Amino acid sequence: MKKIIMGAVIACLPFTSSAYAEDPQEGGTINVVVQPEPPSLMIGMYSNATTQQVGGNIFEGLMRYDKDLNPHPLLATAWENSEDGKTWTFHLKEGVVWHDGKPFTSADVVFSIDKLLRETNARLRGSLAFVDSITAPDDYTVVFQLNQPFGPFIRLFEVGTTPMLPKHIYAGTDYKLNPANHHPIGTGPFVFKEWKKGSFIHLAKNENYHVKGLPHIDELYWHVIPDAASRSVAFETGKIDVLPGGSVENFDVPRLTELDNACVTTDGWEFFSPHAWLWLNNRQGPTSDKRFRQAVMYSMDREFAKSVLWNDYGKIAKGPVGSKTKFYDDSLPNYEYNPEKAKALLAEMGYDGTPVRLMAMPYGETWQRWTEVIKQNLEEVGIKTQIVSTDVAGWNQKIGDWDYDISFTYLYQYGDPALGVSRTYLSNNIAKGSPWNNAEGYVNKQVDQWFNEAAVAFPDAKRAELYSKAQHQIVEDVPVAWLMELEFPTIYNCKVQNLVDSAIGVNDAFGTAWIKQ
Amino acid sequence: MSVQTLLYIGGRLVKGAAVLLVIAIFNFFLIRMAPGDPAQVLAGEAGATDAIFLQQLREQFGLDQPLYYQLWIYVSNLMQFDMGITYRQQMPVFDLIMDRMPATLLLTGAAFLLSLLLGILAGVVAAAKHRKWADSAITVAALIFYATPLFWLAMMAALFFSVYLEWLPSFGMQTVGQDLTGWQKVTDIALHLILPASTLGLFFTAVYARMMRTSMIETSRLDFVKTAKAKGMKPSRVTTHHILRNALLPVVTLAGLQAGQLIGGAVLTETVFAWPGIGRLMFEALFQRDYNLLLGVFFVSSAMVVIFNLITDVIYCVVDPRIELSK
Numbered sequence: 001m002k003k004i005i006m007g008a009v010i011a012c013l014p015f016t017s018s019a020y021a022e023d024p025q026e027g028g029t030i031n032v033v034v035q036p037e038p039p040s041l042m043i044g045m046y047s048n049a050t051t052q053q054v055g056g057n058i059f060e061g062l063m064r065y066d067k068d069l070n071p072h073p074l075l076a077t078a079w080e081n082s083e084d085g086k087t088w089t090f091h092l093k094e095g096v097v098w099h100d101g102k103p104f105t106s107a108d109v110v111f112s113i114d115k116l117l118r119e120t121n122a123r124l125r126g127s128l129a130f131v132d133s134i135t136a137p138d139d140y141t142v143v144f145q146l147n148q149p150f151g152p153f154i155r156l157f158e159v160g161t162t163p164m165l166p167k168h169i170y171a172g173t174d175y176k177l178n179p180a181n182h183h184p185i186g187t188g189p190f191v192f193k194e195w196k197k198g199s200f201i202h203l204a205k206n207e208n209y210h211v212k213g214l215p216h217i218d219e220l221y222w223h224v225i226p227d228a229a230s231r232s233v234a235f236e237t238g239k240i241d242v243l244p245g246g247s248v249e250n251f252d253v254p255r256l257t258e259l260d261n262a263c264v265t266t267d268g269w270e271f272f273s274p275h276a277w278l279w280l281n282n283r284q285g286p287t288s289d290k291r292f293r294q295a296v297m298y299s300m301d302r303e304f305a306k307s308v309l310w311n312d313y314g315k316i317a318k319g320p321v322g323s324k325t326k327f328y329d330d331s332l333p334n335y336e337y338n339p340e341k342a343k344a345l346l347a348e349m350g351y352d353g354t355p356v357r358l359m360a361m362p363y364g365e366t367w368q369r370w371t372e373v374i375k376q377n378l379e380e381v382g383i384k385t386q387i388v389s390t391d392v393a394g395w396n397q398k399i400g401d402w403d404y405d406i407s408f409t410y411l412y413q414y415g416d417p418a419l420g421v422s423r424t425y426l427s428n429n430i431a432k433g434s435p436w437n438n439a440e441g442y443v444n445k446q447v448d449q450w451f452n453e454a455a456v457a458f459p460d461a462k463r464a465e466l467y468s469k470a471q472h473q474i475v476e477d478v479p480v481a482w483l484m485e486l487e488f489p490t491i492y493n494c495k496v497q498n499l500v501d502s503a504i505g506v507n508d509a510f511g512t513a514w515i516k517q
Numbered sequence: 518m519s520v521q522t523l524l525y526i527g528g529r530l531v532k533g534a535a536v537l538l539v540i541a542i543f544n545f546f547l548i549r550m551a552p553g554d555p556a557q558v559l560a561g562e563a564g565a566t567d568a569i570f571l572q573q574l575r576e577q578f579g580l581d582q583p584l585y586y587q588l589w590i591y592v593s594n595l596m597q598f599d600m601g602i603t604y605r606q607q608m609p610v611f612d613l614i615m616d617r618m619p620a621t622l623l624l625t626g627a628a629f630l631l632s633l634l635l636g637i638l639a640g641v642v643a644a645a646k647h648r649k650w651a652d653s654a655i656t657v658a659a660l661i662f663y664a665t666p667l668f669w670l671a672m673m674a675a676l677f678f679s680v681y682l683e684w685l686p687s688f689g690m691q692t693v694g695q696d697l698t699g700w701q702k703v704t705d706i707a708l709h710l711i712l713p714a715s716t717l718g719l720f721f722t723a724v725y726a727r728m729m730r731t732s733m734i735e736t737s738r739l740d741f742v743k744t745a746k747a748k749g750m751k752p753s754r755v756t757t758h759h760i761l762r763n764a765l766l767p768v769v770t771l772a773g774l775q776a777g778q779l780i781g782g783a784v785l786t787e788t789v790f791a792w793p794g795i796g797r798l799m800f801e802a803l804f805q806r807d808y809n810l811l812l813g814v815f816f817v818s819s820a821m822v823v824i825f826n827l828i829t830d831v832i833y834c835v836v837d838p839r840i841e842l843s844k
Contacts, residue, residue, distance in 0.1 A: 029694055036801075039559060039605040047563040122563070122570040176577060181607070197606060198617060198793035200693050225688050225791040226801070229672055233687045234791075236680050393553025393806045396561040433568060435561065 022497075024216045028515035030496060032242040033231050034201065034222040041192065041201070042181040043163045044112070045120045052160045053244060054201055054222050056507035058099075059186035061159040062090060062109070065503040067270045069326065069415045071154055075104065075164055075187065076142075085149025085458040092140040096210040098166050099185045099192075106136035111167035116175055127156055127419065130456070149458035152416035155326075158271060158504050159188075161414070189215040189511035198224055209511075216514035228364065232256060241496055244506050245269065245488025250366045253311050256491050263494040266313060266487040268505020273322035273420075274488070276410035278374070278481040282441040285405055286356060286383075291349040293478040296406070297335035298342035299381040305373050306484060309366050313489055317482035319475040320421050324485070325413040327454075327467040332475050342381040355384035359398060359407035362391050367408060370483075374406075399435035410486055411436065415503070417467050418455040425474060426451055442479030526827065533823035537816065541595060544815045545588055548808055554580060555604040555806040578604050591812070600816065601809035603802075610813035614795060620690055621794035623706075624786070625779040627714040632721035633772060637765075639722065640729020644764075645756055647734060655726060663723040671716045671789040678712060685712050688791035713790040717783055721775060725768055732764040739763075765836055773829025777822035780814070 034054060040046045043055035062076040071079075078091045096104040114134045117124050130150035135143050146153065156162055164187060169180045184192050187210065190203040201222040205215055223240060225231045232252045234240040236259065245266070248256065257264045280287040280296065287293060302316050321328045358378070360371040375385045390398060398404050413420035423429050423436070427443040447470050454466035490506060492499055499505070501512045556574035563570075575581045579590065594601060600610035643655040662670075679687035686692070691705050736742065737760050745755050784796035795814060802810040833840045 036562075039562075040607065046559075048559075049562070120573075122560075122567045125567065125569070176573075196693075196793070197608075197613065198797065199689060199791075202693070219694060221693050223689065223693075223791070224793075226788045226797060227791070230675065230688055230789050230791060233672075233675050233680055237683065237687055239686070239688070390552065391804055392561060393551065393555075393558045393804070395553075396557040397553040400557065431568060433571060435557075437567075 022516075024497065024514035025517055026216050026514070027218050028216075028517075029219040029221065030217055030241050030510065030513070030515065031221045031223060031239060033225055033234070033240055033244065033247045035225065035228075035231065035247050037198065037224045037226075040181055041184045041195070043159065043184075044116055044165045045176065045181070047121070047123060047160060052504075052507045054203070055163070055184065055186075056159045056188075056504065057190040057203060057220065057510050058184050058188045058192055059159050059163040059165070060188045060508075061157045061162050061164065062092075063157040064508070065155070065158055065271055065415070067267060067503050069155060069270060069324075069503055071157065075109075076157070079154075081154075086146045088144040088146070088153060090142045090144070092142065093210060094140055096187055097208055098168075098187055099206065100166075100169075101208075102166065102168055104164065104166075104187050105139045106142045107139075108164055108167045109142045110134050110136050111171060112165045113162060116165055116170055117162060120175055121161075123414075123419075124156070124161055126423075127152065148456040150418075150456055151458065151460065151463050152418045152455070155271075155415045155419065160504060160507055188508075190217075190220055200224060211511075215511050217510055220510055228252070235259075235262075235491065238493070242492040242499065242509075243490065244509075245490045248491070249364060250309060250311060253313075253489055253491070257489070261494050262491055263496075264489045264491050265500050266489050268490065268500035268502065268507075268509070269488060270324045271415050271503035272412040273324045273415075274410045274486040275317060275320075275322050275413055276408065276483040276486050277317070278483065279399065279404065279407045279409055279440050280478070280480055281402060281405050282443075282479055283402065286351055286354050287405055289349050290477060291345045292351060293481065294335070295342040295345040295349075295351075295381065295383075296378070296481045297478055298338045298345070299377045299383070300374065300481065300483070301337045301377055302483060303337065305370055309370055309373070310484070310486070311489075313487040315485040315487070317485050319471050319482060320425065320480075321417055321467070321471055322413050322485045325421070326416050327464050329468040329471045331468075332471055335475075335478075339381050346382060351382070353382070353384055355386055356405040357388045358385050359388040359390065359395065359404050361408040362389075362395055370408065396435050399439050400433045402432065402439065402441065406481075408483075409435070417451070417470075422451040422455070422470075425470075425479060440479050442477070444473065444477060447473050447477075526831075529827050529830075533820075533827070536823060537819055538592075538595075540819045541812065541816055542588070542592065544812055545591060545808075548803075548806075548811055549584070551806065553806055555808065556580065558805050559605070574604075591809075595816070600813040603810040604807050605802075605805055605810070610809050613798070613810065614813055614817055617793060617795045617798050618780075620792060621780060621783060621787070621796060623710065624713055624717065624792055624794055625783050627710055628718035628721065628783075628786075629772075629775060629779065631714060631718035632725055632775075633768075635718070636722045636725020637729050637768065639726035640768075641733060641756065641761060643726065643730040644733030644737065644760075652730075656730070659723040659726045661723075662719045663727065665720075667716065667720055668785045668789055670719065671713070671786060674712050674716055675789070685709075687712070690793055713783075713786045713792050716790075717786040724771065728771060729764065729768055732767050733760055736760045736764040762836065766833070769829060769832055769836055773825055773832070776828070777825040778818075779825075780818045780821050 034050050038048055038050040038054060040051060041055045043051055043059050060075055063071040064074045065071055075093055076090045077093050080089045092106055098104055118128050130146050130148055131144055132147045133145045166185050169185060170178055189206050189209050191206045193202040193204045195201045203220040205218050225234055228249045232248050235243050235256060256262055280293050282288055306312060306314055318332045318334055358371060358375055361367040371387055375387055378385045399407060424438055425442055425447060426438060427448050429438040430441055431437055450466045450470040454463045457463045457466055495516050497514050497516050499509055499513050502508055555578060556571050559574060560571055603610055603613055606613060639655050643652045646652045675687040678685045686709050690709050697705050742759055745759050780795050783794060784800045787794040787797040799814040
């Protein structure tokens with residue numbers, strides 16, 4: 001049988017993109033901010049952003065992805081897809097050991113994906129519905145038998161989605177209560193040392209790491225500093241070397257980046273491509289009218305918000321798919337800032353001045369101010385707006401219970417529309433109780449069909465065609481009002497070299513980083 | 518101590534226990550009135566979830582049970598001094614509180630002593646120099662510190678002493694990554710303590726100074742002070758032996774109230790200076806809807822209030838023997 005060989009060619013090349021202009025220096029300590037304090041470092045059961053930021057250095061996936069989302073070898077050295085697209089064969093790296101010294105084999109892969117993650121990982125569970133069986137013909141080979149050629153399959157193997165977990169520790173136990181959750185054991189470049197709750201998390205160099213010569217750093221400290229202004233001060237005083245994207249308020253960013261020795265990058269979020277939009281409740285009130293929703297799009301001065309609130313980081317979102325995500329269609333029409341058009345649409349639908357509730361997102365100052373900007377934009381075209389405030393728990397509940405008119409959110413795209421986009425628009429993904437599904441209540445059977453076909457279409461050209469159709473229809477319907485593709489600048493001390501090195505760079509940053517003395 | 522006194526203290530403790538139980542039940546219902554639940558917060562932070570995941574979390578936390586049953590479990594566990602497990606850290610609540618207790622007591626205790634000493638001293642000086650230059654200076658300073666929001670003061674202190682002067686660390690309780698021992702460790706913690714303790718202490722210093730000053734001035738106008746002066750006693754001795762002791766009572770009352778808040782009263786300071794204490798723990802638990810942890814901190818705090826009210830009453834009799842402990 002003819003096979004498409006991938007991975008094998010690049011397996012022998014170093015992963016890093018920023019070619020070694022200088023030889024990395026060994027040793028040193030890096031201090032990083034972690035906010036909020038993660039509930040756990042057990043990346044297989046908690047997918048919280050900070051669990052991934054710290055845990056991504058302890059655990060590993062089978063692959064890493066470069067900034068164009070191409071897969072590269074990590075725990076898997078090569079992989080092949082059969083001609084019909086339904087059988088994937090992975091070849092594992094030999095000589096890899098867990099932090100406790102036990103060897104990493106195909107049994108761990110099968111256990112992690114088929115048993116543990118299938119049970120505990122909400123996001124992966126959906127994708128695993130396309131996987132009929134996972135088998136291990138020998139210690140270093142794993143075969144995935146799919147029931148259909150699931151296009152995004154090759155992008156499932158970063159550490160946050162599919163971390164490899166030790167079978168010898170978790171098999172046959174109650175996963176959630178396993179003591180190893182407090183003392184995580186992975187294969188990654190850093191080993192867990194200590195977690196002083198409320199103060200810091202300490203990781204140290206894995207002396208037996210399977211990639212020769214890595215990591216360069218000896219010690220990693222993640223500091224829990226609950227106040228945003230104090231995090232800025234900690235960076236200014238030099239006690240903190242790295243402020244991961246989003247860990248300080250946006251209005252502090254220009255001041256901090258102007259400091260001597262401060263470097264800044266927006267890289268390392270390509271896989272997530274955080275996409276911000278306004279939920280518009282499609283079920284009731286003025287927001288149930290398509291013309292009203294289009295009027296909302298025309299009423300927003302998104303360029304203003306981008307330059308004032310986001311320091312010009314980010315990009316205006318054209319539609320449901322981010323420009324860094326696969327199958328983004330660049331030919332989509334743009335909803336420009338046009339209050340007159342908005343007013344005309346409102347007049348056409350006969351908007352009677354019914355007030356709408358605009359719920360702020362309780363994720364910091366920027367979102368509060370953005371709420372005020374949107375309120376002003378809406379009122380300028382004649383939409384009566386009341387701001388509703390709540391905290392995180394209340395916000396989750398209100399969105400999950402569909403008890404809102406307009407509210408904010410941003411979601412990760414995970415590199416592929418089938419992983420991070422269609423979930424917001426598929427009508428079979430409408431279910432009360434969760435703020436992360438089709439919470440706006442959008443129903444379009446045609447779009448459902450395109451999305452469902454595109455997920456399993458083969459090859460990619462076919463997928464692209466279907467996703468383009470879906471994007472054009474959704475942009476016409478405006479089920480939600482897209483705001484921006486967000487960019488969170490990571491601010492760091494310039495002595496830290498090669499900090500961001502992959503499409504999930506914020507989460508697996510330190511394996512390849514080094515300190516210039 | 519007489520038998521009567523001991524009986525009185527015993528009676529107060531029994532009443533206190535009953536009060537604590539009622540407070541615990543009240544709190545139980547109070548925090549469940551807030552929208553959302555811990556499963557939604559945890560799932561919300563994860564950024565992706567489904568109904569199965571939420572259900573798993575609720576089962577794990579016991580939140581899928583009827584409310585009256587949850588209350589029954591909570592109260593009966595509490596009777597056995599078991600405060601349950603925190604949802605987020607997956608640790609026994611009691612262990613977590615005890616883990617954070619020393620940091621908080623060090624901070625609030627230092628601030629408490631500092632403010633008590635400085636406040637009384639400033640109040641006495643101001644009263645002795647009534648309507649003079651020193652009095653005005655102290656009164657104005659006390660007013661400023663009393664009226665300034667604590668978090669602002671904390672931020673400014675951090676900017677000035679940490680960023681500008683580079684004298685003091687701006688966050689944390691000790692320097693991590695250097696395994697300090699003995700005196701080095703003590704010095705290190707003391708250096709970290711200075712900013713948060715003085716920020717927190719300044720507010721109460723102002724409160725005590727104002728109260729002490731007023732109380733001293735009032736007492737100094739009483740007849741027995743005039744008598745003492747008429748006898749020809751030295752003014753300094755009149756101040757320390759006659760006025761001060763009588764003027765202390767209101768300050769003792771206030772100090773008793775403050776001591777009751779030693780556990781949970783430093784939320785802002787602990788947050789700004791990333792001090793790993795209980796106030797922060799409580800504040801975070803509130804937003805994370807970590808019911809068990811929140812109830813645990815409430816319980817310990819209310820126990821402290823009950824105990825310190827009792828201690829305050831005992832101290833009254835020491836300061837002023839005319840007051841008797843009785844029903």
